[in-house]
Amino acid sequence: MQLYNTLSAKEREELIDQAGEDRLTISFYQYAHIGNPGLLRDHLFITWNELEVLGRIYVAHEGINAQLSVPASRFQAFKKHLDSITFLKDVRLNIAIEQDNKSFLKLKVKVRKKIVADGLDDGVFDVTNKGIHVGAAQFNALIEDPDAVVVDMRNHYESEIGHFQGAVTPDVDTFRDSLDLIEEQLRDHKEDKKLVMYCTGGIRCEKASAYYKHKGFKQVYQLEGGIIEYTRQVREQELENKFKGKNFVFDQRRGERISEEVIASCHQCGAPCDTHTNCENEACHLLFIQCESCAEKMNGCCSEDCMEVIALPEAEQKKLRKGKVKSNQIFKKGRSEVLKYKQ
Structure with a gap:
């Protein structure tokens, strides 16, 4: 079979x-x-x-x-x-x-052990005690509410190319990194502020909302269906779009354009750009933002060292890759020191 x-x-x-x-x-x-x-x-x-x-x-x-x-x-x-x-x-x-x-x-x-790597011990809190789900119209109203704090539950390379106006965008590499950081930043506002969260499709907010209620936040909201569903509702209901830029997605497209604004920059030359790519050197495969001009100049690579590698015969490249493990821990998705204009 x-x-x-x-x-x-x-x-x-x-x-x-x-x-x-x-x-x-x-x-x-x-x-x-x-x-x-x-x-x-x-x-x-x-x-x-x-x-x-x-x-x-x-x-x-x-x-x-x-x-x-x-x-x-x-x-x-x-x-x-x-x-x-x-x-x-x-x-x-x-x-x-x-x-x-x-x-x-x-x-x-x-x-997998979990469907999202959150690092949480689900046994210490009620994962079903989630926040209030809101649609696009109510989410827009919350963005304008002075008593609300809108938080992006995604990673830095996602929010870098697109996010909601006025949102807190934690500078983190993983979802689990953001959980304690956000609690620490908002610890003095657990009673008086509305914690309003969003992510790509809603899954990260499902667990995070229950976690923050367990941590003492009294007013917890989450965007139903995430940015994807928000965009659908905005277009169908002809609402104001408060999301600026692209929505990062985890497939070959790497991004969906939600608004015409380009809020990011090429990591190699600083020109306005929000197109993610992976370094052509298979031993590197770094995820970074690269404009068309730099892509042509650098042959799709993140550095001159990687350009030298891809110029080698494939057999030589395979020898260099042997025994090496690609991982987010090593390459940090856009944080490499070879990228002059990284955020």
Whole structure:
């Protein structure tokens, strides 16, 4: 029984081109008690592989977190399958603002300890005692409320290219880093201020809102469906858009344009730019912001050292990569000292 990918990303890309069919980029999450995550993982992979679903899905005892690409013609079959799973029936699906048929090129369903790495001990607080969910209109009102503090629950490289006006944007590398930092910054306002949180699709705020209520915050709000759902509601209801720039996304697109403002700069020359890329040197693969001019000048690399590496024969490059591990801890997503104009 096939429980793994048999095609490379390049082979899948060629098949997508040949099919000439539109695909939908979708994300969803659901906290639930899952007794056997491994069994669910296998069931999802077998079913979704037949539907030609691609994406990155994490399954844990606490629930599921999924980012997917589904053939448009098979969306109803995909939705029917979701509804056949009790805890996923009628789950909210966040449809991408900007579609790309190649947002994902493999199907990866992984069992994890948690569906979001938050570093929290869920046993010490009630994870179901969440904050008040608000839609776009109420969120806009809260942004204007002098008694509210709007906090971005995402990482620095996400908020760097786009965030809500007036929001607190913690300078952190991971979600878990932001939790204690925000509590410390707002410790004197647990009683008198409204803590209003947002993230990409809502999942980080689900856990964070319960955590902050446990920590003594009396008025906790969270943006329902995150930036993705906010943008959909703003457009459908013709509301004022208070999000500036791009929404960072964790697929091949790396970002969705929400407003025309470009609020970030190229990390190499300082020119206005909000396009993320990964260094072409596979031994580096640093995520950073690079304008078209620098991309051409640097051959898509973050540094001259990496340019020298990619100029080597592939066999030599593989020797240099051997035994090295790429990780956020090492490369820090845009914090490398080789980037002159990094934030």
